[in-house]
Amino acid sequence: MNILEKYLVFKVGEEEYGISIQSIISIEKIDKIRRIPQLPNYVKGIVKVRDELIPVIDLQSIMYQSPLQVDDQVRLIVLQTAALSIGLLVEEASDIIEIPEEAMKQIGLIAYQKTQYFSAIANLENRLITIIDPDILVNSLDGIKEIVEYMDQEKLESESITL
Structure with a gap:
């Protein structure tokens, strides 16, 4: 069996x-999210993770146009993308699995503008897992340029305070 790589599996909806x-x-785990006015609805605010300010993105809001209800099961997956570090708010992060290369299937929906961040579907024996490319996800978000600028400004201000 040819292993492609390991994936974190999580639920949205x-x-x-x-x-x-x-x-x-x-x-x-979700701590206090600092709300920021005038950002898109999918941005819940920012959190501090390991002394870095991270924008919190509600993945359910992006995919299903309904906000995620935050409870004890909700997790924040902190990702590094080419543009910035982000936190994805998800229902639960269940496990890390290895997916064999032959289980990865390309999907026709990739060409659809609003789901271009779906890179493949892992067709496993008892489950289907849609694979997300975080760089394409971030770049496809409306208003991401402004969020990157805001986060850069916040970082500069926090660095000047500590000097």
Whole structure:
């Protein structure tokens, strides 16, 4: 069996999704999210993780246009993307699995503008897991340029305070 790589599997709505563990910094319980006015609805605010300010993105809001109800099961998956570090708010982060290369199937929906961040579907014996490319996800978000600028400004201000 040819292993492609390891993926963190998590739930959004009733579906399972996966992201390569190479992009993942950490998985956190939700602490206090600092709300920021005038950002898109999918941005819940920012949190501080290991002394870094991270924007919190509600993946359910992006995919299903309904906000995630935060409870004890909700997790924050902190990712490093080319643009910035982000935190994805998900229903639960269940496990890390190895997916064989032959189980990865390309999907026709990749061409659809709003789901271009779906890179493949892992067709496993008893489950289907949609694989997400975090760089494409971040770049496809409306208003991401402004969020990157805001996060850069916050970082500069926090660095000047500590000097």
